[in-house]
Amino acid sequence: MGVIVKKVELTWLDRSYVWPVFKGMAITFRHFLKQITTPTSKRFTIQYPDMKKAMPPGYRGLHELKRFEDGAIKCVACFMCQEACPARCISIEAEEFSELNFTQGFEEKRPSSFKIDMLRCIFCGMCEEACPKDAIWLRNEYELAAYDRLSLNFGKWDLINTYATVDGKARLAQSQESPATPSRPTNSGHQADPA
Amino acid sequence: MESVAHSIGLSAVMTWTLLKVLIVFGSVMGVSSLWTWVERRGSAMLQDRIGPNRALLFGRWQLLGLPQLVADGLKFFFKEDQVPPHVTKRLYWIAPMLAFVPALIGFAVIPFGRSFSYQGALYHLSILEPGNGMGMLYPLAIGAVAVYGILVAAWSSNNKWAILGGMRASAQMVSYEISMGLAVLAIFMKVGGYDPGEIITEQAGVLWKVLPNWFIFRQPLGFLVFFVCMFAETNRLPFDFAEGESEIVAGFHTEFGSMKFALLALAEYAHMTTASALIATVYFGGWSVPFMPEAPVLLTILFFLIKLLFFMWVFVWVRWTLPRFRYDQLMFLGWKVLLPISMVNLIGNAWWMTRGGH
Amino acid sequence: MFLLFALITIIGALAMSQQKNVIVAGLCMVLTFLGVAGLFLMLSNPVAAALQVIVYSGAIMVLVLFTIMLLNSHEEEPAIQSRPIQRWVGALLIAVFGAFAFRIVMGSKALVDINTLADANTAVRPMEAMNLAKVGEEIFRHYLLGFEIVGLLLLAAMVGAVALTKKEL
Incomplete structure (x- = not known):
């Protein structure tokens, strides 16, 4: 096929x-x-440190682990994202979430640890698509740099808090959560934010 | 002037000359280093970019990116002065000077303002006094020597890219010098002299009641040739065959680093300054102010500066507009286009003058 | 000043003949030419100085160096055999030539004039500076025939060069 x-x-x-x-x-x-x-x-030209590009809605940036309004994590540790991840950067350990057993009559799983190695992640969005609970989102944050490799190994609490300041939510930390768990009121599904 | 001269133990003439040398070379160096900034910011603006603006003075003032100049200079000074093992040592050392000095001293003959008399003595605003017998031949001669800087730099670095660049540069400069000489010759003929002062005074007055009597309006063909040849002489785009970074790495200064490279780069800008001054002098009336035959001295200096800076800006402007020629296109342009044009210009002018025209 | 330029010229020339490296020798030759240009300036002939710089050091030497670089002979080849006879003959020729040149210069009219003027203790007449107009007048009025012949010769040389390099005319 020639071009004239x-x-x-x-x-x-x-x-x-x-x-x-x-x-x-x-x-x-x-x-x-x-x-x-x-x-x-x-x-x-967007002069980067002074100005930042607003990313389009579909942008796949840093992950966030979503939580309910009461602060409980949405993730049910189904391992779907870990399986779907082509870069194998997600590693989940599940635990039993037992106190709901008494209130709601069923047991739930939740991750005891949820790690994403950001150095391996290729931001393909497969985890987001695989998630049945809409618990993991890839959002618009793209400034991912650190001075050592370990600090780019994001744990569960890091991932929950990645967009806390952007959304104006309180940051959750493990130290706040662990004592709060046993004292959680048992008669209601909803509760105030622990912070 | 006398008292100042006496206090430093020199004659008045010597003091005046020394002062002029300081002023001229200082400002040429200043303008050429400033122009590295203009080039970077200007090119950025021409290409819808921003250009260097991150260097801050004392961590605070951005000043349109001017601190970049200081930062670059400091960087060049404090870099390790590495001499590659395979170079020809002595030539490698003198090459930057060989490039820089001719670029600088070419300015010496150009008057940058009207001569004035003060307390009965006549002062000329050019380093070489008018009537020195060299006149416009001097910049041509200096331009001819300028090629050695590139040639020596290229050869001494013992690098194939550098040698290719140096050979291209020398061939280019030799071939364009002829057309340039012929274009200037037509001016000599018109003026009946070859002193820059005479050339400028010839351009005083008004042409056809609306235009200044500049040679660009009287010899547009000659101007075209001269202008193009000036680009070739300064090794600027579209004729930067000496360095052509997409083809031969960086050409003649591939092997140079730190202050040696800075000198080579500055030489290009100093060359540009001299070339702009030449264009302004020969074709745009030098320091003469249009429609003001008796302009005050400071105004003439100002006008010369304006013209000079304008043509330096044109150098930048053209560089970021036109792509580089191919080597055979360069030779074609030099020998088969510009040379005939300048010949036609010369002979046409001669014919016109024998018919009694001006 | 005269001594400076003369020294530049002579040192350049000597260095050129002694230099093993072709390119460096060429550059020394440029130095010599520049020294000669300076001497012309001393003789209050700036036009000749400028032309010397433009033509010799600006164009001809650039072409010579260009050709050397094109041939790409970076290393000097050692002589296959030493040639003592040639060397002696060369030295002898130089001596003879130098002696004659010396005699001619010493016997030239200008020098005699200067000497007699100095003897007569009169003020030395300042030499009138040469300028382009005078050069043109000399060439086109007094030496027109020579100029034309040289022009013709160069034209013939150019045609010959083109004819030699072009395979089919």
Whole structure:
């Protein structure tokens, strides 16, 4: 399949090379004027540390482990995301979540540890798609850098809190949660935020 | 002037010359280093970018990115002065100087303001006094020597890319010098002299009642040739065959680092300054102010500066507009286009003058 | 000043003949040319100085160096055999040539004039500076025939060079 190349017939003015040079210089000068009169905030360049690009809604950035309004984690430790992960960066350990056994008549699982190695993660979004409970989201945060490898190994509490400041939610920490668990009121499914 | 001269134990003439040397070389160096900044910011603006603006003075003032200049200079000074093991040592050391000095001293003959008399003595605002017999031949001669900086740098670094760059540069400069000389010759003929001062005074007055009597309006063909040749002489895009970074790494300065590289880079800008001054002098009336035959001295200096800086800006502007030529296109342009044009210009002018025209 | 330029010229020339490296020798030759240009300036002939720099050091030597680089002979090949006879003949020729040159210079009219003027203790007449107009006048008025012949010769050389390099005309 050949492509028919159309030969462009240049006029003598264009072939003189001088006139096209002037045209080109006019174009660059127009760009110059436009750029120099545009305020910094409206230029194409986003000056990164001072300004940040707003990511589109579908962007797959840093993960968040979602939680219910009462602060309980949505994840049920079904291992679907761990299986779906092509980079094998998710490692979950499940535990029994036993006090619901008495209140609601069933036992639940929850992760005792939920780790994502951000150095291995390729941000493909497979975990998000695999999750039956909508518990893991990939959101718009993209500044993932650290001075050592360990700090990029995100644990459960890190993942719960990744967007806490952005959403204006209180940060949860293990120290707050562990004493709170036994003293949780047993007659209601909903409760106030532990913080 | 006399008292100042006496206090430092020199004659008045010597003091004046010394002062001029300091002013001219200082400002040429200042302008050329400033132009590295203009080039970077200007090119950024021409290409819808922002350019260097992260270097801060004392961690606070951005000043349109000007501290980048200081930062670069400091970096070049404190870098390790590495000499690659395979270079020809002595030539490698003198090459940056060979490149820089001709670029700088080419400015010496150009008057940057109107001559004025003060307390009965006449002062000329050019380092070499007018009537020195060299006139415009001097910048041509210096331009001819300037190629050695590149050639020596290229050869001494013992690197194939560098040698390719140096050979291209030398071939290019030799071939464009002829057209340039012929273009200037037409000016000499018109003026009846070859001193820059004479060339400038010839351009005083008004042409057709609306235009200043500059040579660009009287010899547009010659201007075109001269202008293009100036680009070739300064090794700027679209003629930067000496370094052509997409083809031969960085050409003649591939092997140079730290302050040696800085000197080579500055030489290009100093060359640009001299070339702009030449263009302004020969084709745009030098320091003469249009429509003001008796302009005050400071105004003439200001006008010369404006013209100079404008043409330096044009150098930047063209660099970021036009792509590099192919080598055969360069030779084609030099020998088969510019040379005939300049010849036609010269002979046409000669014919016109024999018919009594001006 | 004269001594400075003369020294530059002579040192350049000597270094050129002694230098093993072709390129460095060429650069020494450029130095010599620049020294000669300086000497021209001393003789108040700035036009000749400028032309010397433009033509010799600017164009011709660049072309010579260009050709050397093109041939890419970086290392000097050692001589296959020493040639003592040639060396002695060369030295003898240089001596003879030098002696004649010395005699010619010493016997030249200008030098005699200077000597007699100095003897007569008169103020030495400042030499009038040469300029381009005078050069043109000399060439086109007094030496027109020579100029034309040289031009013709160069044209013939150019045609010959083109004819030699072009395979089919």
